[in-house]
Amino acid sequence: MAMNAKIRTLILAAAAAALLLPLAPLLMWSAVTYWRWPVVLPQFDGGYWAKLLTDGRILPALRNSLILSVLVTFLSLALSFFAAKTLGVRNFRGKRPVEFLLLVPAFIPQIAVVFGMQTVFMKLGLYSNFAGLLTAHLVFYVPYATLLLSAVFENYDVSLEEQARTLGVGRLKTALFVTLPAVRPGIIVTGVFCFIGSWSVYLLNNVIGDPRFKTLPGVIFPLVSVGNNSYSTMAVAMIVYILPVLAILALTSHLYVRTR
C-alpha cells in the first residue's frame, strides 16, 4: 500500500507540529523575565540565562544527575550482561516466567514499593546516602536492561565465540573482542534507555536519596510544584535538564530504527 505522497506529507507535518511547537513557549520563557497574558511575543532580555552561572542550584544538580545516571547506566549494563546473554542465547524451562518477572518492576508503580524500600534501606544502611540512591535506581534498571539486552542476544551468533576459543583466545579476550563488538549497537541502545529512565526519576531521589545530594529533578520538582517561582528560572532549569539527553539521542539516533 504505497501511501499517497500528499497524505504522507500532511501526516508528517501534523506530527512534527504536534511534537515541536509545544517547545516554543518553553524556549521563549527561558529568555524573558516579564511576560504577561495576552502578549504573544514578549520582550526578550536574556531571562534567567544570564544568572545561570551564579545560580548555585542548577549546575551542581546537573553534575550530580550526570554522576548518578552515568553510574546507573554502566552498572546496569555490567550487572545484566551475562544474565541477558544466558536468557537470549540459551533455551531452558522457565524462560518465559523469568522474562515476565523482569518486567514487574517496570509495571508496578514505583510509589507502591518505594516506602517499603525506605524501611528496608534504613535497616541496610542504604537510606539517605549515595549508595542507597544508586541501589534504588539499579533495582529498576538492571531488570529492564536484562530484558532489552536479551532480545539483542537472541540474534547473536554464539558460534563466533566458539571459533575464537578454538583458536586459543582466552575467556576475557573473547568477551572483550568478540562478544562485545557483535552486540555493541544493542548495548548502546539499552544504555541510552537506562540513562533516560534514571535521568527522569524524581520519586526515588526524594524518598530514598540524600537531601544534600540534589539531582536535577530534585531541584526542578519543588520549583514547579511550590509556585511563586519565576517561569523564567523554571524554563532555564528545564532546558538544562533536557539538553544532555537530547545530545545523547542525537548521537545515537541511527540505532533505533532498523532501515532495510
Added chain:
Amino acid sequence: MKRRFSLAAPFLPLIVLMGAAYVWPAVTVIQGSFSGDGGRFAGWRNYSDVLRSYYFWDSLLFTLKVSLISTAVSMALAIILALALRETFPGKKLALFVSQYNLSIPRLAAAMIMVFLLSQTGFLSSLAHKAGLIESVGDFPWLVYDSKGIGLMIVFIWKFFPYIGLSVLGLLQGASLEYEQQAATLGVGKFKRFVHVILPSVIPSAAVSSILVFASSFGDYEVPAILGSARKRSVSVMMYLKYMDPDMKDQPEAFAMMVLTSLTLMAVILTYRRLTASGARKRGL
C-alpha cells in the same frame, strides 16, 4: 548439576539485588497492609476500610480511565505515524529524528512544557485572544490542573505515541510488506489489506509497547503531581499523600492501597495479554 549452576550463575547479581532491594520491600509493604495500632496484626481491616472508601474508588477509576484513553489514542496515532514513515522518501532521516526526539524529554519537563502551553494564562490562550476567540483568561478552557484528566492525557499521549510508533515501524519495515504485495496482486483492496494484513502484523509489537505505556501512565507520579487536579487525584499522588499524612494511622491503609492498585494493574495487563494473544491466534499468527 553443573549445567544447572552454569545456568543460574549469571543471574546471581540480579537475584541478590532484586531479593534485597525489591522483594523484601514488597513484602514489607504487604506486611504493613495487615498491621494495625502499634504494629499488631489487623487482619483484613485495612483492606475493608480502603474498599469502602469513596476516594479510593474515585481515584482508581479516574486513573484507569486516563491511562486507558491515553494508551488507546497513542496506539492509533502511532500506527498512523508508522505507516507514514515506513517507505523511503526524501527527508526520511529528519522525519525519523523529529519522531524520536521527545524520548529525551523527561515526564517532569513534558508536564511543565504543557503548563507553559496550555494553562489559562499560557501561550495558546494568548494566541486565542489574539485571534479574537476569547476575551478574558476565564474564557479559555481548563486544559491543565483539570478534574477530567485532559492535561494528563495530553502529556501521556504527546510523550508516548512516537515511542509506540517507532516500535511499530520496526515491524512494518519487516516481513509484512511481502504478504501485502501478494494480497495486492490477488486484487485485495486497500482497506481490507490494512485490516487483514497490516494490522495483525503490527499488533503483537504494538501490544507489548502499549502495555508498558499503559503501566507507566497508570503508575506515574511526577506528571499528576505537577498538573493534576486537587479534586481528582491519580492513584500515585493519592497514595503518596495518604502515606505522608501527619496522622501516622493512615500508613497501613496506604499500604493496603498500594497492594490493591498493584493487583488491579496486573489484572488489567494479564487480561489484555490474553485478549491480544487470542486475537493474534485467531488471525493465524
